[in-house]
Amino acid sequence: MDKLIICRCEEVSLEDIENTANKYSCSARELKLRTRAGMGYCGGRTCRPAVDAVLEEVTGEKPGNDIPLKVQPPVRPVSLSVLGGKKR
Amino acid sequence: MYDVVIIGAGPAGLSAAIACRESNLHVLVIDEFPKPGGRLLGQLHQEPTGEWWNGIEETKILMDKATTLNTEIKCGISAHHIEKTDHGYSVHTNEGVFESENLLIATGAAETAVPIPGWTLPGVMSIGAAQVMTNVHRVRVGNKGVVVGVNVLSAAIARELQLAGVELHSMALPASNPVTKNHANPRKVMEGLVRIAHLAPSAFIRFGSKFAKAEWVRNIAVSFYPKGGVKMWGMPIHIRKAIVQINGTEKVESVTMCDITADGEIVKGSEKIIEVDFVCIAGGLYPLAELASVIGCPFQYVEELGGHVPVHNEQMETPLEGLFVAGNITGIESAKVARAQGTLAGLSIVKQKLRDHKDINAKIQQAVANVQAVRDAASIQFHPGIDEGRKKIESAFEEYKIS
Ligand SMILES: Cc1cc2nc3c(=O)[nH]c(=O)nc-3n(C[C@H](O)[C@H](O)[C@H](O)COP(=O)(O)OP(=O)(O)OC[C@H]3O[C@@H](n4cnc5c(N)ncnc54)[C@H](O)[C@@H]3O)c2cc1C
Ligand code: FES
Numbered sequence: 001m002d003k004l005i006i007c008r009c010e011e012v013s014l015e016d017i018e019n020t021a022n023k024y025s026c027s028a029r030e031l032k033l034r035t036r037a038g039m040g041y042c043g044g045r046t047c048r049p050a051v052d053a054v055l056e057e058v059t060g061e062k063p064g065n066d067i068p069l070k071v072q073p074p075v076r077p078v079s080l081s082v083l084g085g086k087k088r
Numbered sequence: 089m090y091d092v093v094i095i096g097a098g099p100a101g102l103s104a105a106i107a108c109r110e111s112n113l114h115v116l117v118i119d120e121f122p123k124p125g126g127r128l129l130g131q132l133h134q135e136p137t138g139e140w141w142n143g144i145e146e147t148k149i150l151m152d153k154a155t156t157l158n159t160e161i162k163c164g165i166s167a168h169h170i171e172k173t174d175h176g177y178s179v180h181t182n183e184g185v186f187e188s189e190n191l192l193i194a195t196g197a198a199e200t201a202v203p204i205p206g207w208t209l210p211g212v213m214s215i216g217a218a219q220v221m222t223n224v225h226r227v228r229v230g231n232k233g234v235v236v237g238v239n240v241l242s243a244a245i246a247r248e249l250q251l252a253g254v255e256l257h258s259m260a261l262p263a264s265n266p267v268t269k270n271h272a273n274p275r276k277v278m279e280g281l282v283r284i285a286h287l288a289p290s291a292f293i294r295f296g297s298k299f300a301k302a303e304w305v306r307n308i309a310v311s312f313y314p315k316g317g318v319k320m321w322g323m324p325i326h327i328r329k330a331i332v333q334i335n336g337t338e339k340v341e342s343v344t345m346c347d348i349t350a351d352g353e354i355v356k357g358s359e360k361i362i363e364v365d366f367v368c369i370a371g372g373l374y375p376l377a378e379l380a381s382v383i384g385c386p387f388q389y390v391e392e393l394g395g396h397v398p399v400h401n402e403q404m405e406t407p408l409e410g411l412f413v414a415g416n417i418t419g420i421e422s423a424k425v426a427r428a429q430g431t432l433a434g435l436s437i438v439k440q441k442l443r444d445h446k447d448i449n450a451k452i453q454q455a456v457a458n459v460q461a462v463r464d465a466a467s468i469q470f471h472p473g474i475d476e477g478r479k480k481i482e483s484a485f486e487e488y489k490i491s
Contacts, residue, residue, distance in 0.1 A: 003205075004203055004204070004205050004265065005203065005207070005208050006203055006267065008208055014203075014265065014266070043378070045198055045376075045378070046201055047201060047203075049200045049201070049267075049371075049374055049395065050200070050201050050203050050267045053266055053267045053269075054266050054267060056266075057266035058266075063389045063395075063396075064389065065386075065387055065388050065389050065396075065484075066387060067377075067381050067387055067396050070381060071378045071381040071382055072382070073168060073169035073170075073180075073382045074168035074169050074180075075167075075168050075169065075378040075379060075382060076120070076166045076167075076168040076182075078166075078168050078182060082182050
């Protein structure tokens with residue numbers, strides 16, 4: 001069977017996340033930083049709930065009231081010129 | 089400087105804009121989709137009364153009102169960041185920065201993905217994408233498909249695909265893994281099915297009466313679920329079969345379907361290959377609250393509302409002054425509830441702006457009651473226990489105010 005991809009943008013598989021969790025026994029936050037799951041082009045809009053579900057399973061941490069790994073702006077892909085204050 | 093910038097032109101955002109314009113506030117509505125209407129645009133279903141809910145018509149009604157009131161609505165504009173300023177908020181978009189005293193975030197919901205092996209192949213799409221292609225863009229999603237995930241949304245959209253003449257082989261559950269687990273559990277899925285039994289008045293009556301609300305009845309229904317599935321509108325719904333793999337080299341060519349036990353375990357040796365050229369995955373919805381998170385609004389995790397929601401009160405105010413929320417960002421409910429919440433949020437914004445507005449409190453009370461009435465009468469309910477969820481978020485708001 002093919003690897004089960006969880007984060008499409010960064011091509012992180014379920015296996016990658018589980019292996020990293022076992023190797024470093026780390027927090028949900030550290031797991032994301034190590035695997036880059038949820039940190040791709042879509043800003044995690046596609047995989048965030050899936051990544052959170054896997055993290056809950058492997059770390060045993062229930063979702064808290066804070067959004068795991070805080071959302072960072074920009075929440076949409078934007079060009080550098082827009083960030084620099086130009087329109088488009 | 090606007091009195092209010094509204095992010096999202098769905099039923100919540102548009103209704104709020106109308107309420108604000110009726111009190112002559114300076115309003116700007118932005119939406120990243122090329123057309124206003126939000127998720128309304130794709131909706132088409134029959135109410136238990138037999139009446140049709142046509143989202144395009146509903147959008148037109150809202151847009152006609154908004155246009156009569158000279159509401160400024162800009163589409164094709166994405167907000168990617170919000171900042172607090174001394175006078176309110178700065179909304180950063182791909183068309184520049186908009187300054188506003190108040191801000192309403194009405195960004196709706198996003199779909200939860202259902203990762204199963206092969207889900208990254210071309211031809212696999214979320215059920216919502218299939219809805220938008222079919223009902224908004226009028227594009228045929230494929231010749232023959234299968235729906236993975238059985239819930240209120242996928243059942244409603246499967247029906248829409250059928251009405252558009254797209255052939256569906258069946259609906260079945262996803263194979264179980266750490267992400268899909270609840271969607272892959274026949275007992276959990278049955279609980280949800282009971283709540284949609286009333287959706288299809290004629291064809292569904294027998295189906296509905298089979299699965300009464302009592303748990304023991306549901307258990308029996310799961311244990312003795314017919315091998316051929318239960319047919320809804322002529323299409324088999326399987327809760328004792330799962331799609332374990334989507335196959336294909338360049339694109340979807342087939343799926344592998346297995347029998348599963350009442351607890352969702354795969355029955356070995358039951359694999360069947362079914363030829364399809366598209367697959368819709370349906371994992372439900374979660375509030376799209378990224379912008380509220382960026383601005384530092386506190387959150388509460390409330391399962392009944394669909395996940396993390398910005399803390400807010402009955403009047404749609406958040407603990408941040410001048411920041412309001414409405415619609416599915418506050419919890420997953422139907423379009424009618426979103427619309428009622430939008431009106432309420434609009435009135436609350438009017439109150440914030442025109443502090444001495446005399447009859448506004450009465451109007452707000454009426455709007456609060458209306459949201460509840462619409463909720464109680466809703467024919468589509470995404471989550472059980474929505475009322476408990478609402479109470480939790482309100483008490484979170486109260487606690488936040490005290491601390
Ligand atoms: C795929 C799908 C199908 C649904 N089907 C049904 C159904 O059949 N019946 C039903 O009752 N409910 C359905 N719903 C629930 C639906 O969310 C509500 O019916 C209703 O549309 C919610 O209204 P809203 O105004 O909160 O959000 P929406 O209608 O989702 O509108 C939100 C708007 O905000 C815009 N937006 C989001 N982020 C940004 C940003 N950063 N910048 C600019 N604009 C932004 C979006 O483009 C969108 O137009 C469905 C939801 C989804 C996701
Ligand atoms: S799918 Fe993971 S960041 Fe886009």
